[in-house]
Amino acid sequence: MRRAFAVLIAILITVPVWSASVTGGNEVMPGLFYSEEELSHISFSDELTDSEREYYDSIDIRLITAAPAEPVYIYFGHSGLSVSVPGTEPVVFDYGTFSFSESFYHDFIFGLLYYSVSETYESWRLSEFEYEDRTTTSLLLDLTPEEKKGVLSFLSENIKPENRTYLYHYYKDNCATRIRDIYNSTTDGDFRAWAEGTETGKSYREWSTPYMSPSLFFAFFLNYLQGPSIDEPVTLYDACFLPDVLESTISEYEGMDPEILYETKTREPVPEDYNLWIRSLAIGAVIVILSSLTYSKRIWIRRTGDVLMALTYLAFTVMSSILVFMMFFTNHDVTYMNINALIISPFVIIPAVQHLMALRKEMRRAITLSSSILLSVALIALILQIVTPFNQQNASFYTVAFMLYGADAVRGLSGYLPFRRQQDRDAQDL
Numbered sequence: 001m002r003r004a005f006a007v008l009i010a011i012l013i014t015v016p017v018w019s020a021s022v023t024g025g026n027e028v029m030p031g032l033f034y035s036e037e038e039l040s041h042i043s044f045s046d047e048l049t050d051s052e053r054e055y056y057d058s059i060d061i062r063l064i065t066a067a068p069a070e071p072v073y074i075y076f077g078h079s080g081l082s083v084s085v086p087g088t089e090p091v092v093f094d095y096g097t098f099s100f101s102e103s104f105y106h107d108f109i110f111g112l113l114y115y116s117v118s119e120t121y122e123s124w125r126l127s128e129f130e131y132e133d134r135t136t137t138s139l140l141l142d143l144t145p146e147e148k149k150g151v152l153s154f155l156s157e158n159i160k161p162e163n164r165t166y167l168y169h170y171y172k173d174n175c176a177t178r179i180r181d182i183y184n185s186t187t188d189g190d191f192r193a194w195a196e197g198t199e200t201g202k203s204y205r206e207w208s209t210p211y212m213s214p215s216l217f218f219a220f221f222l223n224y225l226q227g228p229s230i231d232e233p234v235t236l237y238d239a240c241f242l243p244d245v246l247e248s249t250i251s252e253y254e255g256m257d258p259e260i261l262y263e264t265k266t267r268e269p270v271p272e273d274y275n276l277w278i279r280s281l282a283i284g285a286v287i288v289i290l291s292s293l294t295y296s297k298r299i300w301i302r303r304t305g306d307v308l309m310a311l312t313y314l315a316f317t318v319m320s321s322i323l324v325f326m327m328f329f330t331n332h333d334v335t336y337m338n339i340n341a342l343i344i345s346p347f348v349i350i351p352a353v354q355h356l357m358a359l360r361k362e363m364r365r366a367i368t369l370s371s372s373i374l375l376s377v378a379l380i381a382l383i384l385q386i387v388t389p390f391n392q393q394n395a396s397f398y399t400v401a402f403m404l405y406g407a408d409a410v411r412g413l414s415g416y417l418p419f420r421r422q423q424d425r426d427a428q429d430l
Contacts, residue, residue, distance in 0.1 A: 026110045026331050033163045035178050039185040044150035056145035059152070060084040063179065064092060064125070065247040065258070067135040068211055068270060072218050076211045077243035079176040082122050082138070083152065090122035093155055096175035098168075111331030113168035117158055117178075130262045139247055139258040147186040154182065170334070171204050171230065171238075176246045180237075183250060195237035195249055204230035205393050207239050210274040219276055220283070220396070225323050227338030228392040244270075280396035284403030287312060291407035294358070306355040312404070313352030321346045339392055342381045343401045348374065351408060371408035378402065 048056065064080040084090035097118040098104070107114060129136045143151065157163055168174060184191045200207070205226065212219035240246040251258055290312065293305025324346060326335040350370045354363045378401045385392065 026112060028112060028167055028331070029114060029165070031162065031165075032114075033158060033166050035158070035166070035181050038157070038163075039154060039181060042150050042154045042185065044147045044186050044188070046146055046149060048145055048149065052149070053145045056148045056152075058086050059148050060090075061141050061143055061148055061151055063139040063141060063183075063247060063250060063258075064122070064261075065137050065139070065243050066129045066132075067244070067264065067267065069132050069134045069267065070214060072215070075214065075218070076208065079179050079243040079246055080125065081155075081179050081182070083155070084122075091119050092122045092125045093159070094118045094120060094125070094175065095166075095178040109330065111326070111333070114165050115168040115174075116164040116166070118164075119159055126261060133264050133266050134262075135260070135264045135267070136262040137247065137258040138261050139251055139254075140256065141183065141186075141250070142254045142256065143186055151182060151186060154185075171208075171241050174241055176243045177241050180240045180246055191250075191253055192237050194253060195240065196235045198236035199233060200236055200239050201233055202239070203233055203393065204238070204241075207234070207242060207245070209276060210271050211242070213271050213274045216279055216283075219274065220280065221319060223276060223394075224319060224340050224344070224397055225326060225332075225338070226334045227327075227336055227340070228390065229334055229336065231391050231393045276396045277399060280399045281403075284400045287400070287404050288407045291404075294355075303359055306358045309408070310352045310355035313348045313355065316344050316404075317346055317349045317352060320344050320348065339381055339385060339390070340394055340397050343378045343394070343397050344404075345374075345377070367408050368410075371405045375402065375405035375409050378405065 060083075062082040062084070064082050066078040066080075068075050068077045078094075078096055080092040080094045080096075082090050082092045095117050096115065098113070098115050126136060166173060166178075205223065208230075209219060209223060212222060236245075236249055240249055247258055287309075290305055290308045294302050294309065296302050296305065320341060323335060323338060323341050326332045327338055327341060351367055351374070354367045354370060357363050358367065378398065382398055384390070
């Protein structure tokens with residue numbers, strides 16, 4: 001009866017909390033500028049006088065694309081919209097501007113990423129990209145004078161202080177998608193229809209992961225935090241959330257090649273593929289080696305192994321706790337319904353503590369039991385994922401979890417090893 005009651009309480013607690021991870025719940029700032037809605041009010045086909053046509057025909061509007069760089073928030077590159085009017089210095093409209101204000105970290109943690117559009121001289125922006133050694137290209141947009149007038153009308157409204165701010169979303173509303181939406185409006189939706197007709201066969205996760213190649217830590221951590229919402233195949237239009245994909249897609253649509261303004265001297269191009277599973281297998285192998293140290297005949301090696309395993313579990317405790325917090329209490333919708341919270345959960349704090357306690361007393365059976373339970377939960381999660389329509393590309397985390405828990409679960413078998421008696425005598429002497 002007690003067990004049934006405990007299960008019932010757990011369900012009553014878990015279901016509402018899990019549901020909360022679907023709704024977010026943090027109120028966003030009022031008065032945000034939603035470009036697609038505002039673009040629908042802009043005309044890109046107004047009749048022009050001869051003088052107006054001559055004026056707008058002399059204006060160049062170009063897509064500026066900067067290659068990825070460091071730190072992590074520019075791993076994925078950058079897009080800007082350059083406007084060149086005769087007799088004035090070209091300016092770039094940049095939708096990737098944010099400031100480290102007093103509320104920035106609070107807003108960032110809770111998924112309220114407020115970005116804004118800024119206007120800077122093109123020469124300054126290009127010199128900054130060159131200083132960072134980022135390959136930079138320019139693509140002249142093939143627009144009619146009427147379409148150019150519409151773009152400038154929109155930008156002149158968007159740049160006003162009361163209209164500058166928008167709620168950033170990495171996949172759906174960023175520096176590239178804002179320009180994509182503007183360009184699509186100039187084509188009266190034809191660009192979108194054309195690009196959506198091209199299935200890429202890749203998900204948001206598969207598109208973005210190669211851009212994380214500079215850091216295995218961020219590749220592993222960011223992929224762990226993101227749930228199934230980014231694992232469905234997307235169209236080419238959706239993939240334009242990446243600046244270089246936006247450029248290549250518009251280039252193909254227009255039949256024009258971009259101009260290289262600056263070419264990197266040191267940076268490697270983004271790899272076409274980045275196999276996180278292979279790298280996760282290597283992480284798991286390292287963990288197995290660390291666990292094997294705890295079986296050594298020598299006390300200092302066993303203690304070293306226990307300390308390193310405790311630190312490993314603590315690292316995963318922090319990582320999983322961040323995920324649970326983001327799922328239940330923030331507007332980071334890419335974390336919702338993430339089964340990784342079961343595969344590597346905050347409960348890994350238990351074997352972490354047990355490994356630390358093993359420095360003073362025998363904890364073989366306790367560690368075996370806790371790791372076996374964690375392994376069983378991960379196995380159940382895998383079975384459920386296989387037999388249900390639930391789709392999440394997370395083989396990397398199953399691999400690490402199975403190797404982590406499995407290495408400690410077999411710890412109970414070490415009692416049958418020849419050197420185990422000596423270890424037990426050493427433990428009794430402590």
